[in-house]
Amino acid sequence: MKSDAQIKQDILDELVFLPDIDETQIGVIVEDGIVTLTGFVDAYPKKLAAEKAVKSVSGVKAVAEDIEVKYGDDYKKTDKEIAKAAVSALEWNATVPKEKIMVKVDNGHIYLTGSLPWAYQRNAAKRTVENLLGVKGVINNIELAPTILPGDISEDIKNALERSAELEAKGIRVQVDGSTVQLKGRVHSHHEKKLAERAAYKAPGVTQVQNDIVVQLYPEFVD
CATH class of the missing domain: 3.30.1340.30 (Histidine-containing Protein; Chain: A;)
Incomplete structure (x- = not known):
């Protein structure tokens, strides 16, 4: 190790x-x-x-x-300027229903609230504002309220994992409780663990993923 x-x-x-x-x-x-x-x-x-x-x-x-x-003096923005830029950026992103999101800015930190049906929309909202000038951090408090819950989320996730060329799906177990997914098993890197979580979030109806996958090093890294 x-x-x-x-x-x-x-x-x-x-x-x-x-x-x-x-x-x-x-x-x-x-x-x-x-x-x-x-x-x-x-x-x-x-x-x-x-x-x-x-x-x-x-x-x-x-x-x-x-x-x-820490921004230099030439790049500092007021909270009002950041809020205006954030709202404008969200308006230009067709992926995000802007009317369902509220933006608040406090000391350069953007707080996103509201309710969206899909996890990818929630993630897209955060990505849209995190690169704006003057932003010190983004706190994504948008809730997920799916409009539909498919009958077999577990099967959808397993299929998504198997499609990933970068992931060994055999070592991952999926448990579903309503719209919450729990991932268990072992992978060989933090990157693979994140890929599995991303695949789970893409499944229709999933609002929360509990990623309990353990990162286990490859044999060549073990004494």
């Missing part, structure tokens, strides 16, 4: 290859495979990119992210 020191070095090497990110401004702490990120960046998308890069590193079990977003 990879040591915490090895995982930390792999993370630092991964951050070096991220465009537009000064890796010297990001602190990395690893304890029992759990990574804590600290420091600051000058744009919210960079914060997301750093977190995504760390999750792709083999041996990482979880990420606690505490990176701050």
Whole structure:
């Protein structure tokens, strides 16, 4: 099994290859495979990119992210300006029913509320506003209220998992309780765990996914 020191070095090497990110401004702490990120960046998308890069590193079990977003004076926006830009961005996204979403901005953080029938719409709303200038974070509190619940969500999810070329579906078990899905089993990377969760959310009628999949390293990483 990879040591915490090895995982930390792999993370630092991964951050070096991220465009537009000064890796010297990001602190990395690893304890029992759990990574804590600290420091600051000058744009919210960079914060997301750093977190995504760390999750792709083999041996990482979880990420606690505490990176701050600090814009320079030339790029600061008022909450009113950010709110106006967010509403406008949502209006231009045909995927999201803008009339069902409420936008609130507090100290550069966007809070999304409302109710939507599909998980992909909820995720699309967040992606639409998180790249806006001046945004420090996005809190997605949009609720899911599906209009229909298919009779066999479990079968739909299993088929979706089997279609994924990047995923070993045999090691994943699916349990369904109403519109809530629980994923169990083992995969070989955090990336595969995320792919399984994404596949589950795409199934019609799913409002919540409890991802209890365990990340188990490949044999070559085991002593």
